Amino acid sequence: MSSTKYILGSFADPDDMMHGIDKLQENNISIYDCFTPMPIHGIEAKLGVKPSRLPIAAFCFGITGLVSGISLLYYTIVYDWPMNIGGKPALAMPDFVPVSFELTILFCALGMVATFFFRNHLFPGRAPRVMDLRATDDRFIIAIDAKENTDYEKINSLLKEAGAVDVLHNERKYVSYE
Amino acid sequence: METHSHHYHTYNFSEQFEFSGKAKVLSLVGILIGIVAIAYGFLTGGHIQVERTYANLLLMGYYFTCVCSAGAFFVALQYVTQSGWSAGLVRIPQAMAGVLPVAALLLLIICATGLFSGNLYHHWAEEGLTDPNSPKFDKIIAGKAVFLNTPAFLLRQIIFMGAYSIFAIIIAKNSYKEDLDGGLNSYKKNFKLSAIFLVIFGFTTPIWSFDTIMSLEAHWFSTMFGWYNFAALWVSGLCVITLIIVLLKKAGYLAWVNENHLHDLGKLIFGFSIFWTYVWFAQFMLIWYSNQPEETIYFYKRWEPEFKPWFWLNIIINFVAPVLILVDRDAKRKENVLIFVCCLLLCGHWLDYYLMVMPGTVGEHRGFGLIEIGTALGFVGLFTFLTLSKLSKQALAPAKHPFLDESLHHQI
Numbered sequence: 335m336s337s338t339k340y341i342l343g344s345f346a347d348p349d350d351m352m353h354g355i356d357k358l359q360e361n362n363i364s365i366y367d368c369f370t371p372m373p374i375h376g377i378e379a380k381l382g383v384k385p386s387r388l389p390i391a392a393f394c395f396g397i398t399g400l401v402s403g404i405s406l407l408y409y410t411i412v413y414d415w416p417m418n419i420g421g422k423p424a425l426a427m428p429d430f431v432p433v434s435f436e437l438t439i440l441f442c443a444l445g446m447v448a449t450f451f452f453r454n455h456l457f458p459g460r461a462p463r464v465m466d467l468r469a470t471d472d473r474f475i476i477a478i479d480a481k482e483n484t485d486y487e488k489i490n491s492l493l494k495e496a497g498a499v500d501v502l503h504n505e506r507k508y509v510s511y512e
Numbered sequence: 513m514e515t516h517s518h519h520y521h522t523y524n525f526s527e528q529f530e531f532s533g534k535a536k537v538l539s540l541v542g543i544l545i546g547i548v549a550i551a552y553g554f555l556t557g558g559h560i561q562v563e564r565t566y567a568n569l570l571l572m573g574y575y576f577t578c579v580c581s582a583g584a585f586f587v588a589l590q591y592v593t594q595s596g597w598s599a600g601l602v603r604i605p606q607a608m609a610g611v612l613p614v615a616a617l618l619l620l621i622i623c624a625t626g627l628f629s630g631n632l633y634h635h636w637a638e639e640g641l642t643d644p645n646s647p648k649f650d651k652i653i654a655g656k657a658v659f660l661n662t663p664a665f666l667l668r669q670i671i672f673m674g675a676y677s678i679f680a681i682i683i684a685k686n687s688y689k690e691d692l693d694g695g696l697n698s699y700k701k702n703f704k705l706s707a708i709f710l711v712i713f714g715f716t717t718p719i720w721s722f723d724t725i726m727s728l729e730a731h732w733f734s735t736m737f738g739w740y741n742f743a744a745l746w747v748s749g750l751c752v753i754t755l756i757i758v759l760l761k762k763a764g765y766l767a768w769v770n771e772n773h774l775h776d777l778g779k780l781i782f783g784f785s786i787f788w789t790y791v792w793f794a795q796f797m798l799i800w801y802s803n804q805p806e807e808t809i810y811f812y813k814r815w816e817p818e819f820k821p822w823f824w825l826n827i828i829i830n831f832v833a834p835v836l837i838l839v840d841r842d843a844k845r846k847e848n849v850l851i852f853v854c855c856l857l858l859c860g861h862w863l864d865y866y867l868m869v870m871p872g873t874v875g876e877h878r879g880f881g882l883i884e885i886g887t888a889l890g891f892v893g894l895f896t897f898l899t900l901s902k903l904s905k906q907a908l909a910p911a912k913h914p915f916l917d918e919s920l921h922h923q924i
Contacts, residue, residue, distance in 0.1 A: 375923040389841075420803050428797050 350497030399441025403434035546890010582749020583608025596918030616673035778844025829860030
């Protein structure tokens, strides 16, 4: 049994990479993931990536912000220290709108950034997980799980045929820690 | 015949819309209903009914002009932002902008005849209001007379709407010239013209809405009113653009416009409906909070029993409905959902304008009947007839637009 964990096809051109994905899929070779330095239109559909769940997270953060805003206002100006402002009732809804709205947006925005960082293992001082360093620069990478797809010769030749500049057999998943 | 290959598709960009059949008949029927309703309003009742007809004419004339200028604004915005996504569908707002001169002329006639016959704007234009010796003397109106007087009012209307119309015509002309000549010359010219147009439009539309609508209740003023009207103009304009595109697609045209473009239009409608609410609420809350009688009178009138249900319905249709319906990604990509939302919002903004115009003109004599529905149908018919005739005269896509290829590959 080989010690290869992942096979990476490294392309210099996004169209070649898309062609490579087609070739592999035609031969029933499952693709672990693709890494590109820029967004490629249509790649999610091709790889069958499920729609992001980030909107659900955003909704939850938004609701949290809304509830926080209303609670803060209710506690301060209705329950703890009601004040007479222009003769209006302490619990007046138009008052509540701006603060609740702003806190909804704030929680939503910060929460989504935090979710993004958490999901991508990005924290200050931590080496980012990258399977190929040049995928953030000028290469388009197709990663194939070598434990699931064992016909290495075929994978090599398919990638080369599709126009891969390099085919790497990596024994570790992430190279960025080395 | 010009063709363009895009992977597997070939599009015929010289395709032209054929204006005939049901669309033509229905728009002519609409115009006829409008004429009957307006004639009925003018001829069969007393002076209150004439005033009510004028109020409706102003409402629809303003709505019509707003939607056409939203077309010009859309086209100019695409040039200035150098947008690629919209290149394939820009001929629709361009056709709307092409009708702007007619709409502007019509609104000018309505304003001028309403003003001179004393049916509109009599709140500030009546004889004696600015004369200190007259029993009718009104100190507030006299203080505003430098700005709000008949010659200045008409001059501003002519200059503003004239300027919008001229820019709309020249920009469209350059775009049609591009179809014949190709190259970047037309695009560069239009970029410059659009930038100038947007500056003029941005600074003058608030004043234009102060004149046309806000001066109906000349004692009251709100600096938010111009942005509030702009938001309504832009949302309703976007709805009309989307509606025409979806209906054209259903009729088999515009094959190069797909759900990605509709998604973008849906996002604009969604976002600007929220913007409309934001400005509406900002105006409401500041007045509610400071609670000064000369300002609250505006909402007090709209809080009377005959307007209160409509006041709330306005918020439900124009804010709650688009937010709940369009928040989902897939909803913005479905033709039928968009048709429903666009029709709903167009009715909603009619109601919005109704609540701006009626309390300050006919007040408790307001109504909702043949005059309202007929006038609205008449203007819808007129708009449809003129816009579709304009659209049918040129190719449906700007075949030599520098960003057309980007539009074909648009994906979100």
